[in-house]
Amino acid sequence: MLNLIKSKVFLIILLTIVLLVTIALTANSNSKLNWIGNILSVPLSPVQKLFSAAGQKIDEAVSFFKDIEAIKTENEELRKRVSELERENRELEAFREKNEELRKALNLKDRFSDYTVIGSNVIAKDAGNWFDIFRIDVGTRDGIKADMPVVTNSRGLVGRILTADVTSSKVISIIDEDSQVAGWISKSGGHVIVRGDFTLKDEGLCRMDYIAGDIDVEVGDIIETSGLGGIYPKGIVIGEVKEIRMINSEFNRYAIIEPAVDFKGLEEVYVLK
Template identity: 25%
Template sequence: MPQFFLNKRLIILLVSLIFLVALIGFSLKERDDLTWPEQFVKDTTGFVQSIFYRPAHVVAGFFDNVGYLKDTYEENKVLRARLEEYALLETKVQKLEQENEEFREVIGELDSLSDFEPKPATVIGRNPDQWVEQITLNKGKQNGVEKDMAVITSGGLIGKIKQANAFTSTVQLLSSLDPKNRISAYIQGEEDIFGLIEGYDEEKGALLLKRIPHQAEVKEGETVLSSGLGGVFPEGLMIGEVTEVVADEYGLTQMAYVKPAADFYDINHVMIVKRTLISEEESGEASEEGGSE
């Protein structure tokens, strides 16, 4: 007998290989019923796979969720940044629209005026202790601003340039308590009645129109406008309306309380009104008036 067949290990290995090949060949056939060894192998394999599959699936799902959460977080950061930019842009747009609307309203007040050059300006300073006295604008001599020019809002006349610097200017409001602050004005009616805006009653919140002739018939609700007699201010700038008329302390003239058309407490954007043409006659009147405008 050959030596090959005497080796038990080789015989066992050969038999195992033959059995395995036969089993594989038998398993490859299409059959509805499996033998018990095949069922045992399949069940064992499936059980082992299920043991390793579930933890692996859980771990893979965990890392997928972490990646998803990270992506979501980054997307939310981008969206929040864009929302903040949008909110800021919306605020800027609203502010610009408001400024444009205010300037359009002010320009509308100037449509009826001739020989005057309007200069838009913005309030950049206001002292809380002098809130009804003066404001500071962002336009000065470099922009053609000069002393005593009229300053208006969409409501009407609010004051005049008290001091012009190179790049800024100070406006003295009509509500200023300075006794030297005077504006020529008239009450519009069947017959115009002239006087001077001199002073402000803080308690009543009204301008004081003084030096009204004692015989003049002034009615409540009548409109008060700038007269333009000084040659510096335009004629017809809205000042306010009469709320009350009283005689002065000597009974020689009358005084009217005038409710301002403009809001002196809320001023943001204004127009500085520069007169471009002044006749010699008007210049003489301005000199004679002695700075009432």
């Protein structure tokens, strides 16, 4: 009996120590390159997925009660619009089908013929609404290595592989503040740097710097990768110019970029190997 209790206490203490050590190890480094996290992530990824889904559900419920008054009045207007939209929707459905066909024709593989395109699913992401850093279900087993570019099927730039584990990999997206991409203004032909920004990230946007003084840039201009940075190949669409800001001279001019990729609802991405 005494032995049993003794061993129970011992077990608890041992377990506590192990947990504390784990916490200490994982908490000590605030680096994104966290190997223990990576080891754990393999078995934990389904759990993570569940939690992030549940988190979103709770968010939705809370906002529902908050906005109930506003919703009531809106409801009326929306009803009217529903029928209108239903008609529009049927039209759009036709367009969508056409689009799908065309997209198949523009096979991704043709665009990046030098690369092998590996499809993958998003399995986990950091807390928050945006996919700034997330995990996908392909890893070194599939030939994935750090710094491989990640795109969507519509030729939009997602980001690059941050780290690769055996069965999964972490992706750092272009809205993360550690990301910088050598870009190119397709229309006027100027070199720029597109970087993630700590504040803009919350709106799913990027910032574009180093716009030369003699370069014309306008809202709506398409920004592509220039291929000069050594990581991303040339010609992947980063996004379009949403706004141009200037304080007092061309030397502090920068632009806000709306990425081509919707970083709120990523499900499938492609790694260029």
